[in-house]
Amino acid sequence: MFKSKQPAQPQTQQGGKQMAQQQKPQQPQQQLKPIVLSQIPNISSKVLNLTSIRDQSKLDLGDAISTLKGSKAIVMDPKLIGLLNLLADPTFLQNYGGEKRYELKEGRLDTECKNIVYIVRPNIKYMYWITEHVRQHQSENLRKEYSIVFVPRATILCSRVLEEEGVMGNFVIHEFPLDIVPFDEDVLSLELSNSYRELLLDGEKTSLFWVAKSLMKLQAMFGTIPIVKGKGQCSRLVMDMIVRMRKEMSEEVTVPPEIDSLILLDREVDTITPMCTQLTYEGLIDETFGINNNAVFLDEGIVNPNQGQQQQPNAPPPPPTGKKVPFPLHSNDKVYSEIRDTNFSVLSGLLNKKAKDIDEYYKMFKTTQSISAIRDYMKKLSSYQMEHNSLRIHTCITEEILEVTKSNSFMKGIEAEQNLLAGVNLENVESYIEDCINKKEMIHKVLRLLILYSATHNGIKPKQLDFFKREIIQTYGFEHKITLDNLESLRLIRKSDTRATFPNIRKDLHLIVDDLNEQSPNDIAYTYSGYAPLPGGWRHIEEVLRLLPGPTFEEIQPLPQGATSNVKSDRKPITLVYFIGGVTFSEISALRFLSRQDQANPYKW
Incomplete structure (x- = not known):
């Protein structure tokens, strides 16, 4: 019986204080140099080389902002800034003439640049703000050239607003068809934050078109996916769109398939899991601080401490400065990559072990004698310094989360x-x-x-x-x-x-695990300290699936002629799991766990 057990907290020491407070990870006696980790992850390793997706998006972005020649001011939709940071760094924008960068706001826009490029979603409110900028510049006799880049496309309503305001003729209109964005080496996202509401409350199906388009784009790059399984009405509609799009294509790209199967899941199928508190480290960061576009905003004193604090590794965290700065969260951070999917109860022990490993590395220098050994030591120094800096920041994050979880x-x-x-x-x-x-x-x-x-x-x-x-x-x-x-x-x-159906689902799918080992988990239920997110199995649970909303289907997609000849038979199977309507970080952790257990490589969406 699953008995309302509390998630285990990190082990206590003498006096009842938590380990992360009483025994902070012993940091090496070295001066820390702030090492800035890019928000753009390295996505060329592991299962699929996703750099081709990012490279195509960067090319499209460059074309879009090049509609006006020469230097220019780039004014960005505040909801797109973080997303564009996953594609291109400031140097990329400068190479395309992005001399100045601004966040789109209501009110004045003061800039010395003659050319102004707006990168925005098709939002009516933004059209009025942009109109206000044009009229301001005209009233001040400032000659400017304007371009609007709509992401992912322009709409009739936005064009009508600009026409009614009498400013449409001032703009060069361009579209930037941004759809799937790689967030990490095994995570992609459409970032359609309102899709659940639009689909199920407003009856607006546009987001399903973009889901289908994104899957067609993936199949053009990585080959047709032979097996498609789905659950839910939206998933069924997406599959129908894909079938129709393939028929309308004059000629399909004969790329050997790299993805073996696709699982389409409506968020409506499982509304229970997103309502539960996430208990992995990454999940609790999201619950406590919020993670947006691979970054969490932390106090500047934590991310960039001054030199005096760096020379005192055992000093308490610096006092809050009030200024928040982004700290990237992705697999390029080796420390984060190792701890992100663990249950929070075991985190302090992992941080202490990592601190001891780094400390041992620094001590090696004192015993190193030969020139070759010193050379090897120096080659790894930068990597260890980055891990040291990351460890310090994650320790601070852990302590703040502990204040919440102990309450x-x-x-x-x-x-x-x-x-x-x-x-x-x-x-x-x-x-x-x-x-x-x-x-x-x-x-x-x-x-x-x-x-x-x-x-x-029920x-x-x-x-x-x-x-x-x-x-x-x-x-x-x-x-x-x-x-x-x-x-x-x-x-x-x-x-x-x-009659309630959840008890039957809970029993048949074994969603509650009593004898859970959070130290060395053997079940995905560790992500919620005893509750397992709905699994992706199909045929052996057909009766149970009928209790869940929407149709269940499985289809075989015929491969284009010539696409099968170069299929590699010696690689591990790859499964793409596509959530329509959103997914939690702890669910992603559960899928990563399954991929390690099954020696497969499911992609999380």
Whole structure:
């Protein structure tokens, strides 16, 4: 029986203090030099060489900003800045004339550059802001040339706004068809943040077109994917689009297939997992700080300490400066690559071990005698310095997360989640949700618990649901009635009506694991300290799949003539897992775990 166990915290030392506080990783007695890690990951290794995707996007970006010749100011949509940082560094933009870079904001745009290139999503609000810039420059008799680069494409509505404002003739319009972006060597993303709402609440299917286009692009680069499995209505529609697109092509590229199978999954199929608190290191960083475009924003004193603090490795973390700077999170960071997918309970031990390894390396220099040994030592020095710097930052992050995970509120929240997943102590959960509302805790926490309650118990009793809704509106404000109505429209929160199906799914798919070893995990349930995200198996669980939303399908895609002759038979099979509507970092960790166990190489989407 899965008994509402608490996620294990890092082991304690004398006096009851946590290891990460009492015994900070012993840092080598060397002066740390800040080493800046690029936000752009190295994606040329491992399973597929994804650099071709990034190179094509960089080429398209260069063409787009070259619509105006000479030096120029580049004004970027704030939601695109982080995404473009994954493709190109400032030097790349400078090579294409990007002399100055600005974030698009409402109000004045003061720049000495004659040419101005806007890189924006097709947002009506931005059209009015850009119009304001043009009129400002005209009123000040400033002669400027303008270009708008729409990502991924222009829309009729944006063009109509510019025409109605009388400024359309001032612009050269270009499109930058950015779709899939490599985030790491095994992760790609479309970054369609509103796709779940658009698809299921608004009935807007445009994002499915971009999903299908992105898959066609991948197949053009890496060959036709022979086997496609899917679950959910959106996945079925995407598969139909792919079939139609292939028929409409005059000639397909005969590239030998490098991806063996594709799994399409609607987010609607599993709404339980995203509502659970992620308990891997990477997942908790996202829960605590938020991860966007491979970066977390930390206090500048942590990322770039001054020299005095670097010479005192055992000194406490520097006081907050108030300024936040981005710190990249991807597999180029060797320390992060080793710890990102681990359960947080074992993290302190791993950090201490890594600190000792680095310390031993520095001590080697004192015993090194020969010239060749010194030469070998110096070759590795830069790498160890980077690991040392990364270790210090991750130790600081861990300590901040510990302050959250040790709190009574966090522990009670985890207990409530696990009671819901196990189907026990429901009255205690209801009382806890009521307490959260009364204490006016973050509304997202309350809503996640209500969605989890509804999903695991096939709805909430009408009287109890009405009570929660009334309390939320009275506590958080009447505007949240719209939020609650939308959640009910999506059936994420609903009144109980029929027999609960989750207990059958939980039992048949073995979603609850009691004897879990978090130190040396043997099941993906370690990512949520006992709860396993829905697995990707198909044929042996056909009956259970019928209980989940949407159709289940499996299709064989015929390969273009000539595409099979050069298929490599000695490589490991590659599976692309494509989530339509979003995926959590802990789910990605679970897939990485499966790939190591099965000696396969699933791609996470």
